[in-house]
Amino acid sequence: MSSEPRAFAAVDRGTATVAASLIGRVAGHWRLLGATAAPISVDPDALLERLRGRLVEADPPLAKQLGLADPEGVADLPRVGCETTAPPEIAVVGATARVAAPLAEAATGAGWRVHRVVLDGASILSSAAALANPRVSAILAGAGDPPGADERPLLADLTALVGATTERRPDVVAVLSGGLADPGGRYEAAIASDRPGATLLAPSPTVGGGGPLRELLDSLRGGEADGRRGLAVATGTLAGVLGRRVEVVEVGQAAGVRVVATPGGPGRDATVASAVVAEAALLPRGFGEPHLDSVVGWLTIPLDRLRVRDRLRELAVSPWGDAAGEGALLRLAAVRGAVRRLLEATPWMDAGPAPDVLVAAGGAWSVAPGPAIALALADVVRRPGVRALGLDHARLLAPLGTIEDPDERRRVITDLRDELLVPLGTVVMPAGLRGGRSVGRIEVRGAAGSTELDLVPGGLELVDLPPGERAVVELRFRDPVTLGPKARHFAVEATGGLGGLLVDLRDVPLRLPERLERRRDLLTAWQAALWSGLDR
Amino acid sequence: MTGPAAGWLAVVPSRPFVEHGLETRFPLAPGDRSLVDAGANVAAGDPLLERLRDRRVDETGLPPDAATSARAGQRWTPETRGRRRPEHVVEGELLAPVSGGRDRWRMVTGEHRDRLLAPVPGDVVDVRPGAEIRLRTAGASLTGSFAAGSSARGRLELATDPFGELRAGGIDVGRSGSILVVGSRIDAEALTRARAMGVRGIVVASLPGKELRDFQASERRQRAALHPTPPFGVLVLEGATRRRIPSPVMALFEALTGREVSLLVDPPALVFDDADLELPPVAADWVHVRSGPSAGAEGRVVAVTGLRRFAANVMLEAARVAIDGEGVVDLPLGDLERFV
Numbered sequence: 001m002s003s004e005p006r007a008f009a010a011v012d013r014g015t016a017t018v019a020a021s022l023i024g025r026v027a028g029h030w031r032l033l034g035a036t037a038a039p040i041s042v043d044p045d046a047l048l049e050r051l052r053g054r055l056v057e058a059d060p061p062l063a064k065q066l067g068l069a070d071p072e073g074v075a076d077l078p079r080v081g082c083e084t085t086a087p088p089e090i091a092v093v094g095a096t097a098r099v100a101a102p103l104a105e106a107a108t109g110a111g112w113r114v115h116r117v118v119l120d121g122a123s124i125l126s127s128a129a130a131l132a133n134p135r136v137s138a139i140l141a142g143a144g145d146p147p148g149a150d151e152r153p154l155l156a157d158l159t160a161l162v163g164a165t166t167e168r169r170p171d172v173v174a175v176l177s178g179g180l181a182d183p184g185g186r187y188e189a190a191i192a193s194d195r196p197g198a199t200l201l202a203p204s205p206t207v208g209g210g211g212p213l214r215e216l217l218d219s220l221r222g223g224e225a226d227g228r229r230g231l232a233v234a235t236g237t238l239a240g241v242l243g244r245r246v247e248v249v250e251v252g253q254a255a256g257v258r259v260v261a262t263p264g265g266p267g268r269d270a271t272v273a274s275a276v277v278a279e280a281a282l283l284p285r286g287f288g289e290p291h292l293d294s295v296v297g298w299l300t301i302p303l304d305r306l307r308v309r310d311r312l313r314e315l316a317v318s319p320w321g322d323a324a325g326e327g328a329l330l331r332l333a334a335v336r337g338a339v340r341r342l343l344e345a346t347p348w349m350d351a352g353p354a355p356d357v358l359v360a361a362g363g364a365w366s367v368a369p370g371p372a373i374a375l376a377l378a379d380v381v382r383r384p385g386v387r388a389l390g391l392d393h394a395r396l397l398a399p400l401g402t403i404e405d406p407d408e409r410r411r412v413i414t415d416l417r418d419e420l421l422v423p424l425g426t427v428v429m430p431a432g433l434r435g436g437r438s439v440g441r442i443e444v445r446g447a448a449g450s451t452e453l454d455l456v457p458g459g460l461e462l463v464d465l466p467p468g469e470r471a472v473v474e475l476r477f478r479d480p481v482t483l484g485p486k487a488r489h490f491a492v493e494a495t496g497g498l499g500g501l502l503v504d505l506r507d508v509p510l511r512l513p514e515r516l517e518r519r520r521d522l523l524t525a526w527q528a529a530l531w532s533g534l535d536r
Numbered sequence: 537m538t539g540p541a542a543g544w545l546a547v548v549p550s551r552p553f554v555e556h557g558l559e560t561r562f563p564l565a566p567g568d569r570s571l572v573d574a575g576a577n578v579a580a581g582d583p584l585l586e587r588l589r590d591r592r593v594d595e596t597g598l599p600p601d602a603a604t605s606a607r608a609g610q611r612w613t614p615e616t617r618g619r620r621r622p623e624h625v626v627e628g629e630l631l632a633p634v635s636g637g638r639d640r641w642r643m644v645t646g647e648h649r650d651r652l653l654a655p656v657p658g659d660v661v662d663v664r665p666g667a668e669i670r671l672r673t674a675g676a677s678l679t680g681s682f683a684a685g686s687s688a689r690g691r692l693e694l695a696t697d698p699f700g701e702l703r704a705g706g707i708d709v710g711r712s713g714s715i716l717v718v719g720s721r722i723d724a725e726a727l728t729r730a731r732a733m734g735v736r737g738i739v740v741a742s743l744p745g746k747e748l749r750d751f752q753a754s755e756r757r758q759r760a761a762l763h764p765t766p767p768f769g770v771l772v773l774e775g776a777t778r779r780r781i782p783s784p785v786m787a788l789f790e791a792l793t794g795r796e797v798s799l800l801v802d803p804p805a806l807v808f809d810d811a812d813l814e815l816p817p818v819a820a821d822w823v824h825v826r827s828g829p830s831a832g833a834e835g836r837v838v839a840v841t842g843l844r845r846f847a848a849n850v851m852l853e854a855a856r857v858a859i860d861g862e863g864v865v866d867l868p869l870g871d872l873e874r875f876v
Binding site: 036037038039041042043045046047049050054123124125128129132133134156157159160161163164165167168169306309310311313314317318320321322323324325326327328329367368369531532533534 | 546548550632668774776849871
């Protein structure tokens, strides 16, 4: 982006939809002028022109001041943009399942779609066929360091197979990890050095909790202006700007992304951890019965499994279609399943304290009303604590993350901090509640007065707290509970949002009835409180 | 509301009506043999590849001069020794060296081979032994949503109108060799009957998941049989829930009736020679409703209206559409599709 433009455009091209935003300089600050999204077949220029037209209709002097009074204004706009593509595919091969599992976990967290190949007990033919898969662009082969007794007899075959695969596919990237990553050793020597594909020696997945291997594999995914990397960078900047721990869960058509950023203090960058998980896509490839279960389990409409499967196939074909009515409910059920898979695939990101701000991002969330999104987040992100909930409604975070100059990026995000996220509310989620009619009292003191409620375990209490308002929440429990620290008495500040204050006294983790009808009734009751106009 | 100004239609989702230069893939398992080389031009019906039906792995020794240059994926014919007759010596593909050197290799081979003929004309882009053959097709292609079975070629015939449904009883041997356009939907029983009657392919607007799974199970049983079966594919144009075939597509099928066309599975498409074919015109403001409660309806976009509230209190960008034979309604932009 050039220095000091009067306006710029941000474009996020996803795998299913494209989002475009106009940002202009108003009274010395960057402000979001408009945002919209459309199916991926729509040219972003057409969307930007539409936004420009709306600005001209709404505020002609501002449009003129920003140089957007004429259609040519859009063509000349500086842009920040990013693109997300379907995750590339990698074959992860090990002599035994014990060795292959951590390798596969590292590759999964690094944004690859993983084909796991275990030599022990498999035929050489099926292993060779899996490695020769033309959709695979990289091979990750590993062994223990030093190799274990169970894998040593198979290492020669492993080396021969990997070497043979690089002969069939000279362009494939070969990554040797752990015991195979001996510089100049016999494993590396088994792969021709004069082929077009790279051969890399990588750390073992046991080193640094798998972080160094994940980072290396992430760097191999390629893709300039990658939206998922942009999302991680922007989340780090946002955490620094807000001075709070921020977690983003993005659900897209091709993958899910989780980013956790902790502010680094004055003059220091935020610490950012991120993972791209193909299995956490809205409808992952190889969609099977467990995936269907994960959707049906959250559905509040009585559809049989065949019908749900057909509706989901339609959703896969037209991810932007059927977004109203039952389609919205189905989509949000699928989103809940995807977030669950995302969290299950990234347990190492739960190590730190719970986030202060939890942000939903990605096209999959965008059609539901704000309070319904707040409920969905509370349903699936079950960590005790108090956190503000937000929605990256304009899908601005990822493109802003591609601004290379950190100071410029920080300035833009600082200006846009109140417009980047739609405030969904605050969720208070204690854990370790004992059963009974009441476990304590809550008092919410805000600008509009004070509200006092009994704390009844198993329920979901809603307190009206509109966007822009703040309140002090005082909770007194009869017995100690976990809300970050473990105590009986807590006083926390809550920010308002479309969903208000959600006091979530349900189990952590959430336990739902096994019987589908009872489960549906319970989900419907919770949903009815937060999703108005469902019957229209 | 945006009036019918130049360019406003650009925000209505679209897809190409037909495309050219589609690239299709034919999978090769280790041991399968490509009968074409990269850069070759193939005509429909030319031998494309040989598939092994009884795949096995043998070990074979290589003479020193061959061992130095041997590569995985290379074809290899073991030397005959003693009184073994040449017809009993089967060639195969080098899979991987036996550990400890490059003079002994594992080789994939088999006795029984099925020859696959090219279902579509085009240029061979790439041949990757043990992986795939990629072919850039000649002619135009109409893309579908998904497909099942195998790629096939036949003459196009219309079996029903765009709203119709073909039952098993309506298919006889008179349809042998054809690719049938069967309207809005078909069930697995009719698909298996069509295959048994020698039909080469089915083109349908929608196929429910249950029928798809039943058909795929039937396909797996067919492939497990000893005798090779003729290729048979199903091309689904729209999705899983019932709707009509869009009228411009139906007009194209009417123009193609009686001509040879190719039904491809990866990617799902119908390929045809458009050299002397006049494609049916599609008005710029024509749309069909691709998804949602009105799926299958067609009409003209009158205007793009901005955000509107739809069922379940969902706010979506909308367009005003004059539905054929009905009134003017606001529909979510995401549910609409134009052909360009």
